[in-house]
Amino acid sequence: MDFRELAEKLELEENEFLELVALFVKTGYSDLNKLQSAIEDGDTEKVAIVAHSIKGTSANLGLTEIFEFAKRIEMNVRNNDLFGATGAAKRIKAELDRIAKALAKT
């Protein structure tokens, strides 16, 4: 994962960007937990809100993969469709894991 390239795109210094990403990962895991339990509970309203939050922050940081998965969840759940949400949440978790691993190496 090329943090330098991402930082340059956002015109941020690399260490500054890394700090923001670290914070994003931390809040991202907590959001993800909420998202997963909301999906289990079938609480579509809450699923939409949490997905919306994840989507917004990932957009800020240019993390397009997470943005896309979060957007898909939110869009579907608005049509009362939780189908695929579990899968998408798993994909978000995988992305977070990947970023966390990359962060650890820096």
Add this chain to the structure above:
Amino acid sequence: MGKKILVVDNHPVMLKFMADLLKKERHHVVTAENGLAAIDILNTFTPDVIFIDLIMPHISGDKLCEVIRRMPKLEDAYIIILSAVAAEGEINASAFGANACIAKGPFNKMRQHILSALEKSDQKPSAFLPGEIMGREDVFPRRITIELLSIKRHFEVILNSMAEGILEITPEGRIVYANPAAISSINLPENKLLGSNFTDVLQEADRLRIKDHLGAMGIQPQIMTKEVSLITNSKQISLSLLPVAEEEHKSIIIVINDLSERKRMEAQILQAQKMEAIGTLAGGIAHDFNNLLMVIQGNASLMLLDVDPSHPHYEMLSSIVKQVQSGSRLTNQLLGYARKGKYDVRSFQLNQLVEETSTTFGRTRKEITIHREPADDLFPIEGDIGQIEQILMNLLVNAADAMPAGGDIFLRTINIPHGDMKGKLYNPKPGDYILLTVADTGIGMDPKTVQHIFEPFFTTKELGRGTGLGLASVYGIVKGHGGYVDVESEKGQGTTFKIYLPASKEEVYNTIELPDNILKGTGTILLVDDEEAVLEVGEKLLKVMGYHVLTAREGREAIDVYKKHRETVDLVLLDIIMPNMKGGEVFDCLKEINPDIKVLLSSGYSIDGEASKILERGGKGFIQKPFHLERLSETIRAILGNNPV
């Protein structure tokens, strides 16, 4: 030069990005993660620029803007909305007082817009161009955001239109949301309400109690309902406290119901019951007193007949008679209050009575000017002239007492067609009414006094002057006549009493002056009364009038005596209230023996239901104890036909 900047956003990533960026630009930055925290910071920190996220827990961004705009020291602060939602252009940020709006998007784009907005913040006067949202073109497609927003609006419509007040408070008790019903109940502007302590809107006495309940909810959440009073308008409200436990933030929803109307109704019912109970009591006391007075009056009158005016006892006996008459006026006031019916009902012209009574009264109070405005063609009314006169006298005395230094009393009578009676608090019975207004220019009353004036024994006059029965009897008499009484008063503004009485369709009865001396008569009278003393004095009185008297102590005996002396008895003077056989039963038995029997009813009570019923069945008349010698003689003569009245 660096600026003082406050950033309010609930996402840590956004807060850190903003803080890093602005610090690098050498600004002084303070951050807050929700609206409530921002309000706390603004108490001590006065920023030049404030960045606010739109959707946050604990006071949303738009509400926060409005609150800030009403803080005098922050009037000129430059407010920039930072929001993903605003990017849809659905929000007009200037409406809640913001100067600029920046759409959330990739940080590089946001940085440009933030820096350029900060530059613009220097240009004064700052102006927001509606619809100008910086960075809209840079954001990712956000169709969904609109839907999120529309759900929020959906709930807002529901909350805004609810009759119940809804508040949301933090576990610490600070208000973070109030719907319009709550704002109007509490009667504080929204910007004052938000952020303030909920218990501060309650009256001192309730605060600790509710604080304890709120504290207990933190330990063990439970739904509860409490009644409290508000500090702003003393309104009584009920609170339903509903704990909301979410992972992100805990809060308590409070549902407010205004109890003032219900309390008012309860108080009204209680008041009516109280009046009724006191009325029953007052009537009972008056009844017993009238029997006592009857004996005293009768004996004194009889002694007066035997005593020469030059004798020293003559003055004393006259004084006893006079005092008994005063006492009897008092019991009459009591009966007036307690009375549910009337006696001596006639159709008459109120104007004439008003004229006579007020002229008599005016002579005793020279410092008062009485103005009369009688209506031409005033409808006649049906009632007891003595009682209506009592109303007038009571109102005149009160009006005069309210103007110790002199003043004006206005007496007005007008016709009120039935249609004009509508819209009154009470539910007027069909038919026309007349309205008698008695207004003074006196000291007036405060609302608390007005509330109690019709209660018996309530008086504002010094000890010994007021009996507290005057207005109580006014109330009772007006009610007894099927009318209504209204009072309007204000401290220092005088008082106006309005008496509504049903108009009569009967022909007007012309009053006849009563003779002042005893009318002697002949014949035999059967006197029936359960009280020995009354019987004794009654017998003597009747004998003085020239009648032959038979007596009976109860109903059975009365019937036996009548059977035996049927041919000689001309009239039965029958007490209605007796043990064992009631007056009504006795009357019916007598009537069976002789359908043409002449019965004069008497009672220490007024002519309530029982007497009226007997009169309907053929009773010849009613006389109230204590018997007044002249009046009794005149009534008997009228019934016996010697001298029709």
